[in-house]
Amino acid sequence: MNPETQPIVNVVAIGQACSQLNVEALEAIERIGELLDVPALATSDMSLRIPTTLRDAAALAVRELGAAPSAIALSSTALRTTLEGLVMQAFLDDHYERYPDSRPDLGDLAIAAAEIDGHLLAGEPDRLRRAAEEIVSKRPDASPEDVLLWAEARAYAA
Amino acid sequence: MGRSKGLRGVSHLVILDKQAVQALGDPGHTKHRRVVSHVQIAASRKRRAEVVQVVVPTTVRVEAGWDRQSAAWAFASRLRIADVPLDQTHSNAAAAIRSETEVGAAEAHLGAVVHSTSAMHVTVVTGDPGSMRLVAADRQITIVVM
Numbered sequence: 001m002n003p004e005t006q007p008i009v010n011v012v013a014i015g016q017a018c019s020q021l022n023v024e025a026l027e028a029i030e031r032i033g034e035l036l037d038v039p040a041l042a043t044s045d046m047s048l049r050i051p052t053t054l055r056d057a058a059a060l061a062v063r064e065l066g067a068a069p070s071a072i073a074l075s076s077t078a079l080r081t082t083l084e085g086l087v088m089q090a091f092l093d094d095h096y097e098r099y100p101d102s103r104p105d106l107g108d109l110a111i112a113a114a115e116i117d118g119h120l121l122a123g124e125p126d127r128l129r130r131a132a133e134e135i136v137s138k139r140p141d142a143s144p145e146d147v148l149l150w151a152e153a154r155a156y157a158a
Numbered sequence: 159m160g161r162s163k164g165l166r167g168v169s170h171l172v173i174l175d176k177q178a179v180q181a182l183g184d185p186g187h188t189k190h191r192r193v194v195s196h197v198q199i200a201a202s203r204k205r206r207a208e209v210v211q212v213v214v215p216t217t218v219r220v221e222a223g224w225d226r227q228s229a230a231w232a233f234a235s236r237l238r239i240a241d242v243p244l245d246q247t248h249s250n251a252a253a254a255i256r257s258e259t260e261v262g263a264a265e266a267h268l269g270a271v272v273h274s275t276s277a278m279h280v281t282v283v284t285g286d287p288g289s290m291r292l293v294a295a296d297r298q299i300t301i302v303v304m
Contacts, residue, residue, distance in 0.1 A: 030236075033236065033238070077209060078207040081204050081207050081208070081209055082206075084204050084238045085201050085203070085207075087236075087238055088201035088237050089201045089202075089205060091233065091237060092194070092197070092198055095185075095194075095233050099185040101185075101191065102185055102190055102191050102194050103191075103194075104195040104198055108192070108195045111195070112195035112196045112198070112199045113199050115196070115281075115302040116196055116200075116281050117281075117300070118279075143202075144202075
């Protein structure tokens, strides 16, 4: 693999692993969670290969936009956030296996996404559920945000 | 996950109240799937590196009976929901809110969290929207009623 394009962490691979949890994977997820909880006092001198263009973009974002105190802080926050999301998803998936009724459907998630953001359609759960049913027939992998867009477009058209 | 490492840099803060916590912790609760839906949205966004944080004020956690060392609460305890402790700053703010509004200590603590965060967007998942409006006062928040 070209070092210029080598990712810091193969997030896609971790995500795929999380969808097929076994005991080893669960232990790894637990350990990732423990590591994330340790106060970040120590730093590593290990240099991570990241794409040069990504590094330059991060430096620009820090210098010109004040996106973070430093490029390191910017990348650490993004990495921590993504890892936390993976840990959460692993335990949610495990919970859905144990309690299938607790798994939200696309309509539930669209409503939650609307509510959490204070979206203009947050108070119209029936409309969002209809939109979810419509969109999932054409796009089985649709996201809650796709449903919101579709419902919004339908609302404007009507 | 235990104590919050500080909420600076968080762009979206999602706060759970007592009823939301109780529903999350009990798979048999009628609102369990509804609260799980909101946690699922937070998890999905984090996986896209959106800086969203789900938190619980520790006073709320006490009232809800959430013991992080209890196996009965293992699911909620593993979801990276951070504690916001009732430290000196939050205690002072909560005391002022309680004096002004006569809400309970947990609601006042939650109000102190609302007012102290620098998050651009604050969402409260609650079974008691009236109290949340009271404690938020002029702070713009999104209230999700369970």
